[in-house]
Amino acid sequence: MTPPLNEPPPPVVEMRGISLAFPGVKALQDVDFRLFPGEVHALMGENGAGKSTLIKTLTGVHRPDGGQVVLGGDEVAFSSPGEAQHAGISTVYQEVNLCANLTVAENILLGREPRRFGGIDFPAMRKRAGEVLARIGVHIDPGSSLGEHPIAVQQLVAIARAIAVDCRVLVLDEPTSSLDAGEVAELFRIMRVLRDEGVAILFVSHFLDQVYEISDRMTVLRNGSLVGEHLTADVDRRTLIAQMIGRDLGALEAIEDAAEKRHPDGPVLLHASELGRRGAIDPFDLEIRAGEVVGLAGLLGSGRTELARLLFGADRADSGRLVVDGKPLRLRGPRSAIAAGIAFSSEDRKGEGLVADLSIRDNLVLAMQAARGWTRPLPRRTKDQLVEKYLKALDIRPANPDALVRTLSGGNQQKVLLARWLVTEPRLLILDEPTRGIDIGAKAQIQQLVTTLAAEGTAVLFISAELEEVVRISDRIVVLRDRRKIAELDGSVTGVDEVVELIAGGAAPEKVVS
Amino acid sequence: MKNRLLWPLLALAALLLLNLIVTPSFFSLRMQDGALYGGLVDVLKNGAPTLLIALGMTLVIATRGIDLSVGAVAAIAGAVTCVHIGTSGSAGTAIAGMAIALVLCAVLGLWNGFLVAGLGIQPIIATLVLMTAGRGVAMLVTEGQIVTVNNTAYKQVGAGFLVLPISILISLLVLGLVAFVTRKTALGMLIEAVGVNPEASRLAGVRSRTIIWTVYVFAAVCAGIAGLMISSNVSAADANNAGLWIEMDAILAVVIGGTSLAGGRYSLTGTLLGALIIQTLTTTVYTIGVAPEVTLVFKAVVVIAVCLVQAPKARAALSFRKVAVPS
Ligand SMILES: Nc1ncnc2c1ncn2[C@@H]1O[C@H](COP(=O)(O)OP(=O)(O)OP(=O)(O)O)[C@@H](O)[C@H]1O
């Protein structure tokens, strides 16, 4: 469906010379962007390149300082996202912005509820929402409240909301960042259907495989400026990456190869026996040694996050025992886990991770400060040293400790969350989707970091929907299915295919999530 | 931050100017028996209890809470002290009475904190309990009478002067103390963290409950001291009317000062300005002779105006700048 090059149809969206500056940051500089009907257009760039900001200037969240936005031939200047929605632009923003306390159905149809006798027709609403969800292959109760569901399901609900109305432009800002291969395939199927119906789709993702699979055309941004626009078929990965990061990628490849397999034989740090919580995860046994990287693999809803939360005391176990350093540990909450040297970086950085209205500095030291208690503030100098060290180590941009976390790009926020826990120098680091929304360069860097930490004796429990990543860096892989631990594999000899087979359980499982 | 205080500051200046125009003597000060008198001093003196309560309210609101019971707690403090003093004129009795009252207020704060942090009841409901029941308690203490006292030591708290009114000195002292403690320790940052994102704070290991408990106790003690000022100023305890609606004035002061009711970032300086605006407004109503029946409307209009100019959208419209609506 790619428009033929010789005589393309007029673009449905055309942005010309868009510039936008925030205090201290030139987020966009003179960017041109075209989006044609019936194409999937990938917007590419590193963390902080300006992708989300460009989208937000299109949908009326930000008003550009300069430049024009033309929609279907007419110049437009939306003053709110609602207006853009009304004009036929459906958007899924990077940070899920739905109402956790409303039901799934209400979230999907908010503002366009089916009505009856002047009131909202709730049965019709649930039915309609159920249909939309079924379209993208999600089977959850539309009457359940959204907050009960994991972040990946919330992301799917946001997508369902976007496609519940007829639109001519569909914008998806990192919709796949926490989805499994199955959900991604389902999403791509529906994207192809919409594209063939003539909808113009704008897609952002840091997964190159996905970009090459689904997109017809791409626009590359770097540091807020346009680098180029290409047909996907015309650029190979190497060129694309070089364009995004502005240098060659030799360094990246070196890291990938360096991740050789080890057999850590440190002392057992944590031992869980028959630990479980009804409705969340069946009782499981687990041993983690110092210096070991244990990966958790499983589908969405298999209990990965639930298992991690029990080890951290975020939820209370209702059965089983936990032994740390040979001594039994009763977790009464995160505080007791932190005191025992356990850290947990949540997959939901917006809801459970960062304190958006506080500065990078405050967010970085929050866990350490909380452990010290409010009466013993970290000395200013120590704080500055820590902050400087981690801004540099993780290449967080902008490197301004006073910038509010809310104003950072998604990937940079993720780095801040990670840094918060690195600051506490934990002995067991639980990482739930630590590379969510992180660009390829930084991803390799974080994987490298995990390996280095492990070599220094830190135990790591690594969770990711991206199986390749789990398999690559884990010394041991624990496989979960239907909230049960079903296998434990030696990471050095296991391949992705083997894990996939175990996860799927041979027979293709009915995908019921929640 | 500075920017956020600009509008409250302008509002205050405008109100003062209005007073100056209507009553040219408004700004004149005179020294008499080592005490300063004048219109401005009156504003400070009468505004002291509101400021004090608003300080406690600021921290409560920063944790996403609200305390509606402060007026009732103020009434209880006055009632307990006056009943304890009775006919005694001794300073010792007065001090003992005030100490008992403040300890009791701290206990009432613990109760609020228990409902909010311990049981997880919505702050507005939790403190509504004490807001209504508290007046009843004060009535019980005073046996339904207005209890008058004649105790010079007690009189000092609300009506005494050390050049400036002692009441405002107390309030400013508390302001300084809070500012010092929240800035020099990590309390301020942790309060804001809990207010912005309670769940993230819990997972980062913040003792959110202890912090919430602390701010409610602090708010109740502030309310207690304010109650002492109010009752001391008139040497009487009126269970029904002491501190009536003062919670509303305090909440307004906090909001005008730029602290969001949604919790999170707070500004003590903003609250100081807010309290001064509220009090100047009340004074203005009298000085420019607004008819009593439209007093409340007049107040409401000014408050709305101040809140409006602070709203991001309105501000953008005023200055024709781009507005970044958080998504
Ligand atoms: N509201 C804001 N205030 C100040 N700066 C902002 C704001 N929003 C974005 N920025 C800055 O603009 C730049 C571009 O951010 P943007 O979110 O568009 O990046 P992105 O390409 O979407 O990155 P990511 O892949 O990490 O999501 C960043 O430097 C960011 O810090």
Ligand SMILES: [Mg+2]
């Ligand atoms: Mg983004």
